[in-house]
Amino acid sequence: MKTQHDGNENINGDGNGNGGRRGISRRTLLARTGAAAAALAAGPVLGGIQPAVAASWRVPGEETPHKRTWMSWPSSYTIWGNLLSKIQADIAKLAKEIAKYEPVVMCADGSSAASQARTMCGSTVTVIGSVPVSDCWMRDTGPLFRLDGAGGVDAFGLNFNAWGENATSFYGIPASAYDKDRAVARNLTAYAGVPFAQAAVVGEGGGIEYDGDGTLMATESCWVNSNRNPGKTRSQIEAELLARFGASKMIWLPGVTGQDVTDGHIDGTARYIGPGVVMVQLAGAVRPDVWTENAQAMHDVLVNATDARGRRLQVLTIEGPDVLPRISRGKQSQFLSSYMNWTVTNGAVITAQFGDTAKDAAARTAIASAFGRPVVQLNLDNLYGNGGGGAHCVTMQEPNH
Template sequence: MKTEHDGERPGISRRTLLARTGAAAAALAVGPVLGGVQPAMAASWRVPGEDESHRRTWMAWPSSYTIWGNLLSKIQADIAKLAKEVAKYEPVIMCADGSSAASQARTACGSTVTVISSIPVSDCWMRDTGPLFRIDDAGGLDAFGLNFNAWGENATTFYGLPASAYDKDRTVAPKVAAYGGAPFAKASVVGEGGGIEYDGDGTLMATESCWLNGNRNPGKSRSQVEAELLSRFGASKMIWLPGVTGQDVTDGHIDGTARYIRPGVVMVQLAGAVRPDVWTANAQAIRDTLAAATDARGRRLQVLTIEGPDTLPRIQAGKRAEFLSSYMNWAVTNQAIITTQFGDTAKDAAAKSAIAAAYGRPVVQLNLDNLYGNGGGGAHCVTMQEPNR
């Protein structure tokens, strides 16, 4: 096992700076590991890279006024827009919280998106709440969950939301797996799918700020967390990256800054002029760490870079520093990459060209300002792929 370097409600943005709570650092709540932990499966199982073939994409329809307040309809509009785009390239199943929400989602998303009401959801962040699907060489499929605890209970610490607001999302993973006919197990660590990147070929990368955090994995060492993640993902090497603690509700998820394109190739977004200094420095540190890294196969990583936008012309000046201005938080589909555009014409075009060249697939850029701004998450955060086998 190898390791590399050792009017609108303000309270719902997943990346609102902690300063808005009136403290430079918060005492973060500790969430328990959910019960029923099972041993990790055999090493022949692996989570495929996102560039591999998908059976479908899973999403979740937001319908909680407790969480979103008056912004709910705007977030729903962006979720519907994204779901309809993903459905052009692969099937989409949208989980909705009951028959009324399902009816609303069907009207908004149209007939190309399959909406089900049998899996109750609290919110839209399927990347963090859903299961990680695995395959093996014999054509098997199973899944595991990362014991979602509302980002280390930061939803309560940051925004004052009751812990019960996310009760349904804490049980989404096994229900999605069961719908797909996949045996399910719970990992012995707590985290989120957006907090880890995997190439499907033996290598993981993640930020220490998410996983080695007392609000998720109190009392666990880095080696313990690493061993469990490697075993679950069917990987043999972890690249630990610097992160940012206490500046957003996720504690610095990796999927807004660095992503695998394919085994041996990663892309990093260096911050544009609108990002606060803490994120600018962190992006450069992640780039530098990856440039010096090798993967599980001994390959020196090829590190591609793009730059974030320098301006957000559609966003009020006072809200720009909190906006998730990340092209990286894209959704991979079987035939296209779906990301965002921010209205910075030159940077939008450069990012689209670079991502298309890296993947060899068309890139679709959507205006998802409400999701990325008021929601603080993006296309990757609200989608979870189920692989073909």
């Protein structure tokens, strides 16, 4: 495993400086140092997984200022086959757009992949070859950064296991193909010099939403699932997530099990705009009924929910596209037609456009109004279609500290 720094890897400044398999889709089956660091290094439990730290540590909301965005460069032919170059093109397009608003650090799997990423991403994106990666899903594999309100930063990992090993059961991708991604959270924080601990649950960042003000939202289908947390009750999982995120209330949403590789990640359907405000995408005409019904069920829970501060949530809605003119009819049911899978940057919200002129425009207007910042819509059809994930799935923000 490569650990030495390649050239062009200084990230400490804040300058803006499947073997031929076709149609693979992630959705196919359809610090403080001292006392805080010492606490993180407390005696191991559950086979070496460390207990959560209480106190004032919290994961800030994604709309708060960022130090940078972390991404990872896909370079595995075993995972992507002949689609690899198309996925790389979309990752590069997105990285260059984010870099207009905040620093981007792209982790690539060694010097050869790093060289390719630098060529495709250009000089505005910092590429490092010192944090080995398997694939591009940094939201699910990367660390979640916490602040203590007094200048301290630490991070934790969610023990990524390739979506409950669904990558193998759905697509036949060898479990070993994701070995480097299982260690990304730890390796990235070691590189960045941030204290780190593993959570006592298994899951992914795309399976949970947080407002930074005490409330979490998550889908039961992801977390209360034997492919991730066998033998654990919902209450046990909830307690650990609340402690890790520095929150006090969980809003559980139903989700969908077994219809996609993620078991129904929340970040394609319901997202926080900020404390007390959420947005839900009600499915357009191209989404299969199971996702349409799930979106409505999520909406119905949220309109009756209160958060950790006792506020009744303000629930905004948008609608998904009704047509996907660039996508063949046979692939539309597998396409992640979600405007919700946006990534928030310091200067803009970046999401997708799908070629449905009216719905694209309506989503852009609604998201811009909700956030009070510009919205950039990109054509990322290969990522959202062949990848089944979007801009949020392939990014992880590091908050200012």
